[in-house]
Amino acid sequence: MSMPLNLIFVRHGESEANVMQEYSKKGKKHPNADEVYKTPDWQIKLSKKGETQPGVAGKWLIDNIGRSELEKAKKYHSPYLRARQTAALLGIPDGEGWLSDDRIVERSWGIYGTLPLKTQSEYFPMTTKHKEVNPWYASLEGGESLSSGVLLRVRNFLDSLHREASDGTAVAVANGELIWVVRYVLERMTPEHWQKLDEDPAQRMQNCAILQYSRVNPDNPEEVDSRLRWMRIIYPDNLAKSPNGGKWTELSKPKYSTSNNLLEQADGFSSKISDKK
Secondary structure (H helix, E strand, O other), rough: OOOOEEOOOOOOOOHHHHHHHHHOOOOOOOOHHHHHHOOOOOHOOOHHHHHHHHHHHHHHHHHHHHHHHHHHEEEEOOOHHHHHHHHHHOOOOOOOEEEEEEOOOOOHHHHHHHHHHHHHHHHOEEEEEEEOOOOOOOOOOOOHHHHHHHHHHHHHHHHHHHHHHHOEEEEEEEHHHHHHHHHHHHOOOOOHHHHHHHHOOHOOOOOOOEEEEEOEEEOOOOEEOOOOEEEEOOOOOOHHOHHHHHHEEEOOOOOOOOOOHHHHHHHOOOOOOOOOO
C-alpha cells in the first residue's frame, strides 16, 4: 500500500478567534472578546469573512484537481466547527462524504489559549517566554507541545492514509498549527529548519491556504514516485502572493547524516560555557 498520489490540506477560513487575535495584536479589545474567549475552542465558528473564503479555495481545487477526482477523493475534516463549516463551504463534490477525524484537530492550547495575548504573558510569563525561545518543544499551560502530542497525531493520521487513500487523492480540512506539523513530518525537517520557516512571513499558512503534496511529477505526469516528492502552497484569493509564487517545489530525498554531518549541525549553535577560567 502506498501514500495517496495527491495529499491536500486546507486550513479553515478566518474564525471569530482569529478576529480577536488581530485586535489583540493591535492592543485593542473587540466588543465580543469576553464571549469568544470563554467559548471552548472546538465551538469557535467562522467569521463572516471566513464564510466567504472556502468558496474561493473550493473553486481552485475544482479547477486544478478536477471535479471527478475530488468526488472520489477521501475527505477528512477536523471536528472543530470552523473546520466543519469550511469543508461544507468549499463546494467540492461530497462523493461518499466527509469523515470527522480527531487526529487533525488544532494543537490544544489548554487554559493558556483561553486568554488574550497580553493576559497570557501576564498570567503565564514563563510559558510565554518558553514559547518564544523554544516554539517547537514548548508545552502550554494544560495544553500540548507541537513536538509531542501533535506530532504523534499527525504521524498516526498519515500512516492511516496508506490504507484508506492509497494511490488516490486525500483532502483534509484542518487547523493551522496541525498543518505546520504535517510539513515538519513530510518534509523531514529538523527543529531549526522548522523554526526558520515558521518565522518567515512568506511561508505563512493563511486562512484557507492550500498545502498540496504529490507523488506525480507536475512536469511529467507519466512519472510517479513512490513517495510524496513535490509540494506547493496556494493562497486561492491571492495566487501571486502564494509562497514561491504557488509553484511546485521538489522535496529532497531522505538524507542520512554521517558523524561529521551531525557535528557540523551542532557547530551551527554557539557553546554557552567558555573554556576560559
